Every structure is written in structure tokens, then in C-alpha cells.
Amino acid sequence: MKILVTAKRTPDPYSKIKLKPDGSGIDTSNIKFVINSFDEIAIEEGLRKKEKFGGEVVVVSIGTQECVEQIRTALAMGADRGILVDTGGRYLDQLGVAKILARIVEDEKPDLVILGKQAIDDDANQVSQILAELLGWPQATFASKVDIDLNSKKAVVEREVDGGIEVDEVSLPAVISADLRLNQPRYASLPGIMKARQKPLKTVKIEDLKVDVSPSVEVLKFEAPPQRQGGKKVKDVDELIQALKESKVLPF
Amino acid sequence: MSILVVLELKDGKVKPVSLSAVTCAKLLSQKTGLLYNVALIGAPSDSAVEEASHLGAQKVFVCSEEHLKHYTAENFKIAVVKIAELSGAKYVISVASSLGKDLMPRVAAKLGAGMASEIIEVIDGETFKRNMYAGTVIATVRLKSDIKVLTVKGTAFEKAEKVSSKSEIHKVEVKEVFEGKRFVELRETKSARPELTEASVVVSVGRGIKGPENIKIAEELTDVLGGALGASRAVVDAGWLPNDYQVGQTGKTVAPQLYIALGISGAIQHVAGMKDSKFVVAINKDPEAPIFQIADAGLVADLFQAVPELTQKLKKLKEQSMG
Numbered sequence A: 001m002k003i004l005v006t007a008k009r010t011p012d013p014y015s016k017i018k019l020k021p022d023g024s025g026i027d028t029s030n031i032k033f034v035i036n037s038f039d040e041i042a043i044e045e046g047l048r049k050k051e052k053f054g055g056e057v058v059v060v061s062i063g064t065q066e067c068v069e070q071i072r073t074a075l076a077m078g079a080d081r082g083i084l085v086d087t088g089g090r091y092l093d094q095l096g097v098a099k100i101l102a103r104i105v106e107d108e109k110p111d112l113v114i115l116g117k118q119a120i121d122d123d124a125n126q127v128s129q130i131l132a133e134l135l136g137w138p139q140a141t142f143a144s145k146v147d148i149d150l151n152s153k154k155a156v157v158e159r160e161v162d163g164g165i166e167v168d169e170v171s172l173p174a175v176i177s178a179d180l181r182l183n184q185p186r187y188a189s190l191p192g193i194m195k196a197r198q199k200p201l202k203t204v205k206i207e208d209l210k211v212d213v214s215p216s217v218e219v220l221k222f223e224a225p226p227q228r229q230g231g232k233k234v235k236d237v238d239e240l241i242q243a244l245k246e247s248k249v250l251p252f
Numbered sequence B: 001m002s003i004l005v006v007l008e009l010k011d012g013k014v015k016p017v018s019l020s021a022v023t024c025a026k027l028l029s030q031k032t033g034l035l036y037n038v039a040l041i042g043a044p045s046d047s048a049v050e051e052a053s054h055l056g057a058q059k060v061f062v063c064s065e066e067h068l069k070h071y072t073a074e075n076f077k078i079a080v081v082k083i084a085e086l087s088g089a090k091y092v093i094s095v096a097s098s099l100g101k102d103l104m105p106r107v108a109a110k111l112g113a114g115m116a117s118e119i120i121e122v123i124d125g126e127t128f129k130r131n132m133y134a135g136t137v138i139a140t141v142r143l144k145s146d147i148k149v150l151t152v153k154g155t156a157f158e159k160a161e162k163v164s165s166k167s168e169i170h171k172v173e174v175k176e177v178f179e180g181k182r183f184v185e186l187r188e189t190k191s192a193r194p195e196l197t198e199a200s201v202v203v204s205v206g207r208g209i210k211g212p213e214n215i216k217i218a219e220e221l222t223d224v225l226g227g228a229l230g231a232s233r234a235v236v237d238a239g240w241l242p243n244d245y246q247v248g249q250t251g252k253t254v255a256p257q258l259y260i261a262l263g264i265s266g267a268i269q270h271v272a273g274m275k276d277s278k279f280v281v282a283i284n285k286d287p288e289a290p291i292f293q294i295a296d297a298g299l300v301a302d303l304f305q306a307v308p309e310l311t312q313k314l315k316k317l318k319e320q321s322m323g
């Protein structure tokens, strides 16, 4: 089966995010960029399905030329082919990203698209659902287990929801979004990294896709959240209870 | 033109957390002069319809079809879009629950609307604040589309209160069914404790609890306080507690009166889900743990000693106060 996955370039989740002094964006000077944590999980799931059923894993990243790094990492993990949609640095909203992915899906005709449930920079959690709607496909978001039956062309997906685990069956092609516990992504091996250099990586200019990506969501400014005034220590359990009493938060 | 709030149901009843979306609609109503309607989709009980009709809405749209008994984004989208069109909605709003997060982007795509996820503040009719980068940044976003879709962070808006006036009730029929998806089952996490997002006390456990056999130490404290139990990602990943206990950037957001973090280091992804709690207690044996920076009362101690002692002493205090 043919599976399309993504590799959004985002800051390392453990890096410290600082704002530019004028609030126009994030100071990226000391930040390490990686594949969005959830996309790594999506890529891993695509690879596991390919290992089971055969086929191809195609990885897409939308952004500047720098995203080549993330595509190469995905190729080193085992993906077969990469597509970079070069935006020339222009800002896209989630609808814009989903429209581009929909265009690529039209060309590539995958049986399955697996994305991350959310990008850890914008924390939007929208693209998979929008993409599914644009394609008229079923969606299975927040997946923690995906079982595919190629004969019936269906996937049974366990989804992490507020009340526990919801199980849904979707017919393929479908869009799945990966949650944290879907799998543990592999590291790229040294031979994998060597091989990745030879794998095809196509660059497409955003203009050439002929999709209207003018954003309807704009970010006007970024600011730091109000800091919690914490840091007070108590020396033992009795002092802790005293502090609790004084704060009047105890229910009795 | 109007505002549409999609309420969420659980076992036929209105989920309290979804009332925060009504409060957001009220604020928007003040800013724009538009009135708001509410939608109940699925299998609302009579009492849910009655409750929804006392939320200050102009109309309550009720869409109760056999094929909507179990939620799917695809079928609910059809219903929401129909009601949005019927009511001339310029805004469609829900709470950012797992259902709202799953459903609303799909609604937005169908309506050609721009969407802002998990907003924490309404500035004006088109400008909103929301968190990014695991809550380390607040972004001000503007939606330029004609129709705007919003999900709201439940802890950022009060729950709308009941009003005495009664809204008109409209039944809406939706016959179109999406074929490619089937709800199989909900494996519900059963708990006698209050809902994590509703509880006024939350006790959360981290990797410091060492193993599932020790969770009971935290449960005893939780139950003396009548609270809910939460967890860090590490604990859920290890399988010591179910997924829906996770507090954080990608789990649940809580803002109780009292949050007690036991053996949790305080990674930004965890803090994102609890930093609006009124009073934070941290018990951790590492004096350098980042959780102490945001704690109102930090106790550097081995939780295996401190927590049983705290539980015993609070139990006594509770007995005294109950007299």
C-alpha cells in the first residue's frame, strides 16, 4: 500500500522558546529544529505498515529549503521518497497547509495519509481534520492503534478521547492522525542515513501547485504568558498543611 | 446573522465543560451585537433540551437521529453545517474537548471558515488570544474569513449559568449519512471520582511514583480531598494509568483550586495543562525540579514518606472539621 506521511519542521520540544523583543515571532537563533514529535510517530507508523503490507512511504514537508533536513531524516528512518513544497518562507494557515496536502494527495493517490495530531509549535490540531474534509475521506484522529485489513480495505483505529479509548472503523483511503502512544519512533541508523542520500527528493514550488493559500488566520503578535508567582518552599508536612489552611483551598 | 454554540452531550446530558463555549458566545454577542443559538446533536434527553433552553440562547436546535446516537466527526459535521446554514451563523463555537478538536476543523473546512483552536480570550469580533508552543507563548490571532470557527479552552471561560427565560426549540432533520466510518465502541475509563476537568482538587502522579502498585498512595490522598486523579505523560506511557488521565499540552487542561503534583518534574508540556490552577503543591525529592518554580508550596521530600503522612494528617483535619 502507498502511504503519505509528513515531516513538519518544528523546534525541538525540549528547547527553550524565546520571543523576539518586538513580539513579531520566535527567536530561532539558538533553537535546534527537528521533525514535529507527532509526525515522527506518523512516519514510524507508515514504515511499520509498509513493512507489513509492502508498498511505499512518501514523506512531505511544507516550508523553506531548510525542511530538506527533516525530509532526509525521514528518509533515513526508512521512507522511500520525499517531496518538499517550497513556500519561500511565506506564512500559511492550517487551511493552506491542508489544501497543499490535498493537491499532493490528488497526484500521489495514497491509500492512507498519516499526519501528526498536532504541530508542537502552533498547537493547532487542525490539518488532518481539514484535509479529510477537503478530500471527502473519513478521519481517525488521535490514533493509538491502527489495524489494517487490506482485503476489506478498512482500518480499525483506537483513538484517545476524553472518556477513554474510542474504536472506529474507517474505509480506506482515510486520514489518520497520530497520538503519542501509537508507537515509539525508531532512530535513523547509520546505513539508513547513508541510503537516504540516494533517495529521491523532489522540490515543488508552491506557486506551481496553483492552490489559493492566502491565509484567513493571521498572527498579529506573540507575547510571553503571565508568570506564575511560585517558588515558595515548606520544610515539612506540617508546614505544608499550614500553607494549605491559609490558602483556603482545602475542601474542608 | 448569529452565533452558534455546539454543546456536547454525555449519556444524553449536557457536559458541564461545554458551557464554557456559551460564555464565549455571550462575550462575542456583547462585542458584535449578534444573538447566539445552541445546538444539541445526538441523543439529548428531555432534561438536556430543557437545560439548553435556559442558557440565554435565542434558539435551541435539536438534531436527534438514530445515526447520530454515536458521535462521528463526519456525521456530526453534516448536522452542524446544516444548523449553521439554517441559522446564518457567522461564528461556530465549541469547547476544545477531544470531540470539539476532532469535529470543528472539519466543520471549518466545509464552511470555508478560518479557525482558531483553544482560545483563551476574546478581544473583539475577529481577534482572539490562544496558546502556542506548549503554553510558553500567547499569540493574538485574527480571523479574516466571513465565517469564523472557534474552540475554547474550557478552563479559560466560566461555565454559563442558567437563566429563567426560555429559548425556542427547533427540531432539525438530517438524513444524509457518511458511509466511510463506523463507530465500533467506547472503552470508557470508569471512575467513581469527579471528572478531571471539573474537579476542584486534582492530585497528579509522575514517574516518581515508580510503579502501578504505588498509585494507591496517591489515590488515598485524592480521596481524602474528594479530588480527581491525574498523571504526567510518563505515567500514562508506562501504562500505569489510562490515557485520559494525562494532564498537559497534549492531554487535558485543568485549573482546580488545588493541584498537587507528586513525583512530577514539571516539564513545560506538563505545566501547560495545569498552570492556571489556583494553588499548586509539589512534592519532589529533587530540590532543582522545575515544578518548584511554579509551586505555591513546594516540599522537597521522598513522596513515599511525605504522602502517607500528609494523607493521615489531612484525614484527621477533615474529621475535626466535620466534627
Ligand SMILES: Cc1cc2nc3c(=O)[nH]c(=O)nc-3n(C[C@H](O)[C@H](O)[C@H](O)COP(=O)(O)OP(=O)(O)OC[C@H]3O[C@@H](n4cnc5c(N)ncnc54)[C@H](O)[C@@H]3O)c2cc1C
Pocket (backbone or CB within 6 Å): A013, A037, A038, A120, B205, B206, B207, B208, B209, B231, B232, B233, B234, B235, B246, B247, B248, B249, B250, B251, B252, B262, B263, B264, B265, B266, B267, B268, B269, B270, B273, B283, B284, B285, B286, B289, B301, B302, B303, B304
Ligand atoms: C510532543 C510532546 C508532548 C508531550 N505532552 C505531554 C503532556 O501532555 N503531559 C505531560 O505530562 N508530559 C508531556 N510530555 C512529556 C514531558 O516532556 C515530560 O517528559 C514528562 O512530563 C515527564 O513526566 P514526569 O515528570 O512524570 O517524569 P520525570 O521527568 O522523569 O520526573 C520524575 C520526577 O520524580 C521525582 N522523583 C523520583 N522519585 C521520587 C520520590 N521517591 N519522591 C519524590 N519525587 C521523586 C524526580 O525527582 C523527578 O523530578 C510531552 C512531550 C512531548 C515531546
Ligand SMILES: Nc1ncnc2c1ncn2[C@@H]1O[C@H](COP(=O)(O)O)[C@@H](O)[C@H]1O
Pocket (backbone or CB within 6 Å): A006, A007, A008, A009, A036, A038, A039, A060, A061, A062, A063, A094, A097, A114, A115, A116, A117, A118, A119, A120, A122, A123, A124, A125, A126, A127, A128
Ligand atoms: N508545514 C507543514 N508541513 C508538513 N506537514 C504539516 C505542516 N503543517 C502541519 N502539518 C501536518 O499537520 C499536522 C497537524 O498540524 P496542526 O494542525 O498545525 O497542529 C502536523 O502534525 C503535520 O502532520
